[in-house]
Each structure stands twice: as C-alpha cells, then as structure tokens.
Amino acid sequence: MKVAYSLKQKMKIATFLFAIMACMILIRILEDKSVKSMNESFVSMYNDRLIPATDLFYIAENIFAKKYTLDSFLYSGNPEQKDIGLLKSQFQNFNSTIDSLMKKYEKTFLVKQEKEQLKELKVRLINSIAAEQHVISLSDSHSIEDGRKLYETVGRATSRKTLQQLTELMIIQTQVGKELIQSSESMVSRSKLYSTLQIALAVLIGILVVGIISASNVVQVRNDKFNMN
Template sequence: MKFAYSIKQKMKIATLLFAIMACMILIRILEDKSVKSMNESFVSMYNDRLVPATDLFYIAENIFAKKYALDSFLYSGQLSKSNAAGLKEQLTSFNTTIDALLKKYEKTFLVKKEKQQLAELKNRLVGLIAAEQHVMALSLSHTLEDGRKLYETIGRENGLKTMEKLTDLMNIQTQVGQELIQNSASMVSRSKLYSTLQIALAVLIGVLIVGIISASNVVQVRNDKFNLN
C-alpha cells in the first residue's frame, strides 16, 4: 500500500512538473513571437513610415522648387527662348525626381486609404505638369502677361490641390505611425507579462523541489526510527 501510495504521489508530482514545463515552453514560444512581432513593427516603422515620410517631404520640396522656378520665369520681365529652355530643363529635372520618389513610395506597405490618396496625388501631379506646360506655351506664343493670367487661375489652383493631397498622405503617415507605436507598446506589455509568468513558474518549481526534498527527509527519518525500533 505504501509503495502504491508513493508511486501515486510521485506521478502527481511528475505530472505537475510536466505541466509547469509545458507552460514555460508555451510562454517562451509566445514571448519569442511577441519579440519577433515587435521587431517587425519597428522595421515597418522605419521602412514604411519614416523613410516614406521623408520622401513625401522631398516631393513637397520639389513641387515648391517648380513653383519658384515658374514664378521667376513669369515675373522676371525677361522672356526669351533661352530662359524658356532653361525653365523646361529645370521642370523636367524636378518632375523626374518626383516620379522616382513616387515609385519608391509605391513599393512600401500602403494602407487602403493611402493607396487612394496616392492615386489622387498622381492625378494632381499630371494636372500640374499639364498646367505648367500650358502656361509656358502661352507665354511664348503670346506674352508673359497672358502666361501670368493663366498661371494665376489654373496654375496656382492645381498647385494648391496637389499640396492638399500631399498633406493628406503625410497625415495618414502620422496616423499609421501612431497605431504602430500603440501596437509596439502592447507587445512590450505582453512581453513583460510573459517574463513575470516565467519567474512565477520558476519560483513554483523551486518551492516544489524544496517540498519534495523536505518530504524525502521526513520519510527517511521515519524509516531510520522504524529500523532502530
């Protein structure tokens, strides 16, 4: 009976220790998964938010540079084919840079709203380029005054609408970035919880080991007394 009881107790202890070990392995797997997700979140924050936000800034910078170049051409008071050729070369360079930045931006992870705003921005940029070309053509075929009048109607309006779409994209970048930060904070909290659970289970295992050793010592003392008697 005592032997059967001893085996039964040992089985209970072994089962409990196995369950604790399984829990620790599961917690470890969840912790690794959480760390991996956290790493992916930080990488996405850099590759899909920080770098694209910088690219959007450079796009805005090139749009302003185009506006400045066109303003200088229209309000300089000097109309010549060489000035027009220089402006055309400048605008082509700016447009090439903007196009390259847009293609780079398209390769990043985009949420649904971003894709919509990006499509609208590209349409606005096409409209802006067409307006710039129209203004230049009218200035050369007629007078600078005619070019200015056209620019102050369709030219400026297209520029403002383009910048509005660019601002909308920048706002989305900020919103999605904040969501990533919140997700990262949540993952950090889970990681701390997993660590706390691991410590608690380790302490429990220690208590069980001490209990087993103490019980073994008690049994040994009783057996020794029994043998002496």
C-alpha cells in the same frame, strides 16, 4: 500499500511538474512570437513610415521648388529664349525627381486610405504638370502676360490642390505611424507579462523541489528511527 501510495504521489508530482514545464514552453513560444512581431513592427516603422515620410517631404520640396521657379520666371521681367529653355530643363528635372520618389513610395506598404489618396495625388500631379507646361508654352509662343494670366487662373490652383493632397497623405502617414507605436507598446506589455509568468513558474518549481527534498528527508528520518527500534 505504502509503495503504491508513494508511486501515486510521485505520479501526481510528475504530472504537475510536466504541466508547469508545458506552460513554460508555451509562454516561451508566445514570447518569441511577441519579440518577432515587435521586430517586424520596428522594421515597418522604418521602411514603411520613416523613409516614405522623408520621400513625401522631398516630393513637397520639389513641388514648392517648381512653384518658386515658375513665379520667378513669370514675374521677373520678359524672359529671353534661353530662359525658356533653361526653365523647361529645370522642370524636367523636377518632374523626373518627383516621378522617381513616387515610384519608390508606391513600393512601400500602404493602407487602404493611403492607396486612395495616392491615386488622387497622381491625378493632381498630372494636372499640375499639364498646367505648368501650358503656362510655359503660352509664355514662349505668345507673351509673358498670357502666361501670367493662365498661371493665375489655373496654374496656382492646380499647384495648391496638389499640395493639399500631399498634406492629406502625410496626415495618414502620421496616423498609421501612431497606430504602429501603440501596437509596439502593447507587444512590449505582453512580453513583460510573459517574463513575469516565467519567473513565477520558476519560483513555483523551486518551491516544489524544496518541498519534495524536505519530504524525502522526513521519510528517511522516520525510516531510520523505525529501523533502530
């Protein structure tokens, strides 16, 4: 009877310890998953937010450089033929750089809003390039005055709209970046919770082990006294 009772108690303790061990394994799996998600979030923050934000800045820089170059060309006196050639070469370099940066940006992870804004930005860039080329061609084939008039009525407006569209894209970049940061903070909180639970379970196991050892010693002492009697 005592043997059966002792075996039953041991089975209960073994089952309880097994349940605790299973909980610890599950918590460990969840913690590893959380750490992996945090790592992916940080990598995405760098590859899909920080680097693209830098690319957008350089795109804006080149757009401003084109605007400044065209302003200088149109309002610095009557350009010579060689100045027209130099201007075309400069704009070709600017547009090539912008195109390269746009292709690089397209390869990053984009949310739905970014994809929509990017399509609109492409259209604006095409219109802006077409307007600039028209201004340059008109200045070359007719007169600088004709080029200025076209630039003031069309060129500046298309350039401004392009920069506005680029600003909208940058704003979305910032918003998505903030969401990634909030997500990372949430994962850090979960990771801390998992660590706390692991410590609590480890303490509980320690208490159970001490309790089992103490109970065994009490039983042993009682058995020794019984045998002596």
